Amino acid sequence: MATELITRALTKAPPPVPPGARKLRIFDTRLRGFIMEVRASGQITFWLRYADDRGRAREVRLGRLGDITLDQARQKGEQLRAAVTLGGDPGGERDRRRAVPTLAEFVEQKYLPQIRDTLRAAWDYEAMCRKRILPALGRKPLDRVEPGEVAEFRRRLLAEGLSNPRVNRHLAVLRRIFTLALRWGAYEGRNPAERPGMLPERHREEFLSDAEHIRLLAVLAEEPDRVAAEAIHLLALTGARKSEVLRARWEHVDLGRRVLTVPLAKHGERRHIPLSDAALALLSSLRRVPGNPFVFPSARRRGQPMESVRGAWGRAKAAAGLSPTLRLHDLRHSFASALANRGHSLFEVGRILGHKQVATTSRYAHLSQERLVEAANAVGRIGQPAPRTDDASPETA
Structure with missing residues (x-):
């Protein structure tokens, strides 16, 4: 020196x-x-x-x-x-x-391992990351991603033809990644996806009327694919999500307590689905397949749950004269609507459906026109004389 x-x-x-x-x-x-x-x-x-x-x-x-x-x-x-x-x-x-790691490094090493342990729908989040988020922004260090790049990413998703709800799901995942990165000290600064410009969503409103519900159950009783028909029937009776029914195991069915337990629900928590008399009767009638733990077993794969009810659902819709655009998930909407129209509170409906927020339940619980008119009449009757009882006569009234 x-x-x-x-x-x-x-x-x-x-x-x-x-x-x-x-x-x-x-x-x-x-x-x-x-x-x-x-x-x-x-x-x-x-x-x-x-x-x-x-x-x-x-x-x-x-x-x-x-x-x-x-x-x-x-x-x-x-x-x-x-x-x-x-x-x-x-x-x-x-x-x-x-x-400071790149976005791709953080997603691979921190984000994906975390959601795999806590979210049932982790596969969908991982697919969004690998297919679109990481190819667009993955090479950049976390502290070098700018809000303008997030806006450009949104523009690309729209140009690709994705629907508004699907674009919003990608933006929500990106926002969550940066929120966790800041919380865990991966970098210092701001969240560039904090306000990603969520797009307006128009929520579908397809619900089964009581008459359509009856026709559907009658058609399912004649469906040749009995396992698929019984799975669809249970969906209509419980308002459960498709995966919760198709992946249900016998060990999670408690006929005595009248409950179907979902060990890992959508939000990463255990939930319990109450079983009505009809749902209880349906489950009690099902045949258990030796060596297969699933309530609705696969006909092709030994020891596995059935893969899909798409064929049976399409045939049932056509035979029952239902809307071709009706989705299997709309049975969940219809279940909530039926409860709300019979006077059950949004809190009760939300508890049965496993919702975290009442706002989510309110989208599902569609009130019939008859019930809305009935509610409006309650105000219209203010100041009107009370109706007379049957035993009252003109002389005694």
């Missing part, structure tokens, strides 16, 4: 690197910690050495001669030395920036 005043003349004619050494470092006598490093190749690089607030030696690379001049390197060194005096840590800041 040599010590002398670093000048332009010294940079033009630096001392030779000692034999067998890779470099020679010269410490400036004017600016404390300012270093000129000479390589055997003749390349010169400027550095600043300082001690952080814990007394640890740190160095910051100022630049290579040719990219910057000696005067520029010295000026930058003076600025950093002043920052250190005021309590800064330029090297620490540099290390923190370098330690």
Whole structure:
């Protein structure tokens, strides 16, 4: 290690690197910690050495001669030395920036493992990440993603032809990724997807009337695929999600307590589906397949649940004269609607359906026109004379 005043003349004619050494470092006598490093190749690089607030030696690379001049390197060194005096840590800041993972690294190492352990629908979130989110933004460090890039990502999704609800699901996942990254200290800054520009959604409103419900049950009784028909029947009787019924195991059915337990529901929690008399009778009538733990076993794969009820559902809709656009999930809507129209509160409906928020239940619980008219009549009768009882006569009234 040599010590002398670093000048332009010294940079033009630096001392030779000692034999067998890779470099020679010269410490400036004017600016404390300012270093000129000479390589055997003749390349010169400027550095600043300082001690952080814990007394640890740190160095910051100022630049290579040719990219910057000696005067520029010295000026930058003076600025950093002043920052250190005021309590800064330029090297620490540099290390923190370098330690910030890319979006892809964070998703693979932190986000996906977390949701696999807590969310039943983790496969869908993972598919959104791998197919669209990571190809678009995955290479960028978390602290380098800008709100404008999130807006551009949304534009690409729309250009691809995705529906508004599906675009919103992608944006919600992206927002959640950055929320967790900030919470877990992966980077410092703001969430660029905090306000991603959610698109308006028009929620479907298809519900079975009582007459349609009766026709559907009659058709299901004649459906040749008995396992699929019974699964659809249970969906209509419980308002459960398709996966909750198709993946139900006998060990989770308690006929005595009249409950079907879902160990891992949509929101990552256990939930209990109450069984009505009709649902109880249906489950009691089902035949258990030896060696298969599932209530609705697959006809093709030993020990596995049935894969789909699509064929039976299509035939049932046609035979019952139902709307071709009616989805299997609309049986859940119809179940909630039937409960609400029979006077059950949104709280009760939400508890049965396993909703976290009443706002979600309110979308499902469609009130019939007759019930709305009945409610309106309650106000229309204000100030009207009460109807006479049957035993009242004109003479006694």
